[in-house]
Amino acid sequence: MKVKLVLLSMMLFSLLVATKAQIAPKREFRGVWMHTVFSDDYAQKSNEQIKNFLLQRLNEYQSVGMNVLIFQVRPEADAFYKSSYEPWSRFLTGKQGKAPADSFDPMTFLIDECHKRGMEFHAWLNPYRANANRKNELHPDHLYWKRKDLFVYFGNQLFFNPGIPENRTHIAKVVKDIVARYDVDAIHMDDYFYPYPIKGSSFPDQKEFVKYGLQTGEFKLYQKDDWRRNNVNLLIKELNTVIKKEKPWVKFGISPFGIYRNQCQYAEGSETNGLSNYDDLYADVKLWVKNGWIDYNIPQLYWEIGHKQADYETLIDWWSKHNFDGHLYIGQDIDRTMKAADLQHKNKNQLSKKMELVRNNPKISGNCFWSADMLVRSHALKDSLRNNYHRYKALVPVVKSLDSIPPAPVTDLRFAMMGKEPKLVWNVKKTNKELDKPTQFVVYAFERNDKIDINNPRYILDIVNKPEYVLPKTPNALCLYYVVTALDRVKNESLPSAPAMYK
Incomplete structure (x- = not known):
C-alpha cells in the first residue's frame, strides 16, 4: 500500500509540474533570431518582394506568440540599414555597398511593422567580424582599404582586431548611430567575440599584446588571455555606456555560447566538457551580468537533455544560479530539440521537458528560438506554441533597472x-x-x-x-x-x- 501511495504521489507531482509548465505567464520573453549572414532571402528580390517576405515572416512569428524579433542588421561590418560608417550588405543587394532602390531601409520597415504587432525589435550586430569569407570582395569604401592595420585575418575570415583601442571606438560609433537614429528596443550581440579556435592556429595578435598590454604595464607576459578578456570587457562596458547615454531605455543583450567555464577549468564552472566563453572566446559574460553592463543574457543552450558533454539540464541549472538575478532567457535550438527523444518517453521529442525546465525555474523568464528559418519549417513546434505554450499573448519582462515607474492610465x-x-x-x-x-x-x-x-x-x-x-x-x-x-x-x-x- 505504501509503495502505491508513493507512486501515486510521484505521478501527481509530475502532473502538477507539467501542468505548471503549460500555464502561460503574462510576462515572458518569446524571441526568435533572424539571421542575414549567408542568407539568400533578399539579394534576388525587389523591394516589394522583400517587404512581402518580411511581412509573411512577422505574421508567422506573431501567430505563434513571439514578442521579440532579433534581426541581424550588421552581419560583417556592413549594414541592413542606411549607414554613414559601413557599406550596405551584400546579403541584402547582392553586392557590398550597393544601395537598395528608392532609399528602401529594411531596418526602418521592420521596426515599424514589429511595433504595429506589439513586438520588440532588437538590432543584432556582430562586433568584430568584417568579412565572413576572404573570397568575398570588399567595397572600395570599406574601412579595411583605408586602415588595413586595424584588421586581421584568421582562418578564412577577416576581423577587427579586438586588441586595438581604435576598433572599440569604431564599433561604439556604429552602435551609437543606430540607437540615435532608429527606434530600436535593444542592441543585441551573440557569441562571436574573439573567433572560435582553429586547431593548429593561434590568433595573430602578439604585436598588439606587446604594444597595448605589456608596454602599458597593465599585464605581464603570462597574462595574454587576461588581456584579451579585458579587451572584450572594455568593449561591452563602453557599448552599454554609449547606449544608455543616447537613450536610457534601450536594452543591451548578449546571447553567449552555452558554456561559461567547465568545472575542470574552474571550481564554480558547470559539469561539462566543451568549449567555453571565458577560456576560448575571451567573453566573461558572468562579469558583464554582475556589473550591470548588459540588461539580459540568453545563453545558447543548443544541446539535448542527456548530452554527454554539455547536458541541457545541467547548464540551465548552472546559468540560473550564476546570473546575479539578472534577466535570463534560454536560447533554444529548434532542430535539435524537435529531433531529440525525451529520455522517459522515446516516442516524444524534448520540447515539453525543456519548456518545463524553463517555466519551473523562477530565475528564467523566457526563451529565444534558433532559427527563424527552422521555426517556419517546423509545423510540430508551431502547433505546440500556438495551441499550448504560447496560447495566450505575453508582455516582455520589464527591466526595472532602466525604469520601474508605469505610465499614466488611459x-x-x-x-x-x-x-x-x-x-x-x-x-x-x-x-x-x-x-x-x-x-x-x-x-x-x-x-x-x-x-x-x-x-x-x-x-x-x-x-x-x-x-x-x-x-x-x-x-x-x-x-x-x-x-x-x-x-x-x-x-x-x-x-x-x-x-x-x-x-
Missing part, C-alpha cells in the same frame, strides 16, 4: 464607428518625459460575468501602438466589455482604464 475608453467596423478609442495623457510616454497599449476583453483580472494573460486580446483598436469580426465582439492599459518604452504597465461596454 482615459475615456469608448466605442466609435469606423464605417461598419466598430472600434475602441481612448485618450492618452501628454508628457514631455520620454520614459513616461505610452508607446503601446494592451487591450483586454472580458465576458460580462467575468471579474476584471489584467494579471491573467487569457484576457489579452491584442497589443497595439496607437490609441485605437478595430474590434475583431466575431459574433460576440460587441457583447464583451473591454479594458485598456498603457505600456511605456520599458514595458511598465499602467493601471487599467475604466471598462467600456457597447450600449
Whole structure:
C-alpha cells in the first residue's frame, strides 16, 4: 500500500509540474533570431518582394506568440540599414555597398511593422567580424582599404582586431548611430567575440599584446588571455555606456555560447566538457551580468537533455544560479530539440521537458528560438506554441533597472464607428518625459460575468501602438466589455482604464 501511495504521489507531482509548465505567464520573453549572414532571402528580390517576405515572416512569428524579433542588421561590418560608417550588405543587394532602390531601409520597415504587432525589435550586430569569407570582395569604401592595420585575418575570415583601442571606438560609433537614429528596443550581440579556435592556429595578435598590454604595464607576459578578456570587457562596458547615454531605455543583450567555464577549468564552472566563453572566446559574460553592463543574457543552450558533454539540464541549472538575478532567457535550438527523444518517453521529442525546465525555474523568464528559418519549417513546434505554450499573448519582462515607474492610465475608453467596423478609442495623457510616454497599449476583453483580472494573460486580446483598436469580426465582439492599459518604452504597465461596454 505504501509503495502505491508513493507512486501515486510521484505521478501527481509530475502532473502538477507539467501542468505548471503549460500555464502561460503574462510576462515572458518569446524571441526568435533572424539571421542575414549567408542568407539568400533578399539579394534576388525587389523591394516589394522583400517587404512581402518580411511581412509573411512577422505574421508567422506573431501567430505563434513571439514578442521579440532579433534581426541581424550588421552581419560583417556592413549594414541592413542606411549607414554613414559601413557599406550596405551584400546579403541584402547582392553586392557590398550597393544601395537598395528608392532609399528602401529594411531596418526602418521592420521596426515599424514589429511595433504595429506589439513586438520588440532588437538590432543584432556582430562586433568584430568584417568579412565572413576572404573570397568575398570588399567595397572600395570599406574601412579595411583605408586602415588595413586595424584588421586581421584568421582562418578564412577577416576581423577587427579586438586588441586595438581604435576598433572599440569604431564599433561604439556604429552602435551609437543606430540607437540615435532608429527606434530600436535593444542592441543585441551573440557569441562571436574573439573567433572560435582553429586547431593548429593561434590568433595573430602578439604585436598588439606587446604594444597595448605589456608596454602599458597593465599585464605581464603570462597574462595574454587576461588581456584579451579585458579587451572584450572594455568593449561591452563602453557599448552599454554609449547606449544608455543616447537613450536610457534601450536594452543591451548578449546571447553567449552555452558554456561559461567547465568545472575542470574552474571550481564554480558547470559539469561539462566543451568549449567555453571565458577560456576560448575571451567573453566573461558572468562579469558583464554582475556589473550591470548588459540588461539580459540568453545563453545558447543548443544541446539535448542527456548530452554527454554539455547536458541541457545541467547548464540551465548552472546559468540560473550564476546570473546575479539578472534577466535570463534560454536560447533554444529548434532542430535539435524537435529531433531529440525525451529520455522517459522515446516516442516524444524534448520540447515539453525543456519548456518545463524553463517555466519551473523562477530565475528564467523566457526563451529565444534558433532559427527563424527552422521555426517556419517546423509545423510540430508551431502547433505546440500556438495551441499550448504560447496560447495566450505575453508582455516582455520589464527591466526595472532602466525604469520601474508605469505610465499614466488611459482615459475615456469608448466605442466609435469606423464605417461598419466598430472600434475602441481612448485618450492618452501628454508628457514631455520620454520614459513616461505610452508607446503601446494592451487591450483586454472580458465576458460580462467575468471579474476584471489584467494579471491573467487569457484576457489579452491584442497589443497595439496607437490609441485605437478595430474590434475583431466575431459574433460576440460587441457583447464583451473591454479594458485598456498603457505600456511605456520599458514595458511598465499602467493601471487599467475604466471598462467600456457597447450600449
